[in-house]
Amino acid sequence: MPRIRRIIAPLPAFLYLIIGALLLVPARSGADTPAVLPLALQTLPAPVHSWEEAARRWRGGGLPPAQNDIHLGFQPQPRYFAAPPPGRPEPDRPAPMAGQGPILKLTAANLDLVELVYLAADGILAAPRQRTGDTLPLSERDLGTTMQAFRLDPRLITDHALLLRVTTTGNLSLVPRLLDATAFATEQARAFLTGGMLLALATLFSLIMLAAWAASREVRFLAFVLLSVPFNLMGLAVTGQLPYFLPFVDPGVLGRAASVLNYILTAASIFAFDLIVRPPPAHRRIRRFWRGAAWLLLLLAPTGLLDIHPWLAPINRAVQLGFIAFLLVYGPWQWRRTSTLGRIALAYLITTCLSAIPIVARPWLPQLASLAVAWFWQFNLLLQSLMLVAVLIVGGRILREVPEQTRRMQQAEHERVRLAAVADKFSGLLQVVSHEVRNPASSLRLLAGNLRRGLLSNTEAADDLTHLSNHLVDIVQSLQAQRAAFATGHAADFHYDLHAKVEQVQGALGGHLDLARLDLAIAAAPDPGCHLIDAPRLVLILGNLLDNAFKYGGPGRVRLALISTPGCFRIDCTDQGPGLAAGEEAAVFEQFWRGARSRHITGWGLGLWACRNAVESLGGTIVYRPQSPAGAGFHISVERRPTLPPTAP
Secondary structure (H helix, E strand, O other), rough: OOHHHHHOHHHHHHHHHHHHHHHHHOOOOOHHHOOEEEOEEEEEEEEOOOHHHHHOOOOOOOOOOEEEEEEEEEEEOOOOEEEOOOOOOOOOOOOOOOOOOEEEEEEOOOEEEEHHHHHOOOEEEOOOOEOOOOOOHHOOOOOOOOEEEEEEEOOOOOEEEEEEEEEEOOOOEEEEEEHHHHHHHHHHHHHHHHHHHHHHOOOOOOHHHHHHHHHHHHHHHHHHHHHHHHHHHHOOOOOOOOOOHHOOOHHHHHHHHHHHHHHHHHHHHHHHHHHHOOOOOHHHHHHHHHHHHHHHHHHHHHHHOOOOHHHHHHHHHHHHHHHHHHHHHHHHHHHOOOHHHHHHHHHHHHHHHHHHHHHHHOHHHHHHHHEEEEEHHHHHHHHHHHHHHHHHHOOHHHHHHHHHHHHHHHHHHHHHHHHHHHHHHHHHHHHHHHHHHHHHHHHHHHHHHHHHOOOOHHHHHHHHHHHHHHHHHHHHHHHHHHHHHHHOOOOOEEEEOOOHHHHHHHHHHHHOHHHHHEEEEOOOOOOOEEEEOOOOHHHHHHHHHHHHHHHHHHOOOOEEEEEEEOOOOOOOOEOOOOOOOOOHHHOOOOOOOOHHHHHOOOOOOOHHHHHHHHHHHOOOEEEEEOOOOEEEEEEEEEEEEOOOOOOOO
């Protein structure tokens, strides 16, 4: 964590310098200055199938009024535009650039292929037909924004009209302008600065998020990296002017390739937003609606993937606007329910949706769309900068919040595992209880049947009933006795007579013990003294060890040795039975566990588990020790805990 803070600490000042440099970049020259002049284009009604047909329509007149801002929506076929000779003086505009080789610059909203032809007054098309960028060297081509440019021939612009053919992969938007060399160089420098800054910010943001992910292993930081990918691609102009560099490839193929890439990036962004925001589980319907609406948008907005009929274009735009409206409502509603990371993502999402409204609705809002198209990249650069600033400002809080959330998730997982283990043990308890109770119940049923048929005398029936009732009482008493295994308190009865407690255990076991086979060795004072195992737990431990030895130890002898001193308490219990099979040592102290060699003997599998709980609650240990040549042995050791020295004031 300190390493991450050292990385991000100096970044805000650096970022503010970047934003300041962006604001100090000279603004675009006004339309009334000679350096930048608007150019009005007339749109030729569709369909137009060739340059010659476009020239005839232009000469025939009757065209719609010329426009400086053109927004036609989705156009599945190329559209033609015409303009009078740009170098000819007009009443409202001088012709200052006729001898300077003016540059026609088209601000477009998509990956558009623009072709230019000069048209003489007599209707002859001048050669050659030029594509966007053909008249500019590579160093002057715009890589940072979707702008195309032509360096016009100063010999032709005074007496030749301009014919343009635009092939687009999306909604067609054009903002044509004439620039001189100085203004064009200024705008190119600004475009390169914008693209470079956008690339630098996106790369820096990605590196910080990768470092945060490496420090916290929180997947939402990777989602933020995914959000920055489109900006990296924009900065690199991967989806920019591909026809500049691949003039031999059909523009439709390039458009579809770029659209597929944009489609994938849109899906990745939606997935990233969903991962960052993480709606609470209580709102699953909203989360499902969010995902369904997002993927529906992707399905209904396949710009460039296939041709959309013109009458479907308004429906397509309406669906996109509806989805944006849903996000603008969903974002504020989800604000209080998400984390700091989620709030940054939501703020980014809301501002992105607001900026997308004029882009999507530009056929209906042409003036607003012109501003959106002209300042789209600068706005996204500012948006990316603000998001990075927000992440850096709250970076410490985020890095503190993520480990806490991870800890809570781990605690929830541990609790789930614990509850699952309890459920498994309860299931095992039910199986044991059903097994132990089933035999007496079956015997009672058989006894009742024999009495009904007169096969038993009253005395025999009474003896059988007494035996069965004693068996059921033993089962109940065994369950009640095991409750002490859950005791974690500190019993006060550590002062007692050890010999008397052993006799108490022998009396409690009664007929379960064969005292003739018991070798008992007690090393302790004969009078009551203080011991390291309290009386209730000692009775529990000895009772279970002796019952286990006589029940499973066969006809051999059983040895019980107890040593109690002020520093330790040791118990050894051994028998001469078959012992445990190989591999069973690790499971012998598990709850409800029964050995493979003793499944035929009535039992619960709780005795040794209860002993272990009682011993460990005292800070002691119990281990299994196999005997030679045969037999099982259990060793218990409880030692006095060292007293901590008093703390210095």
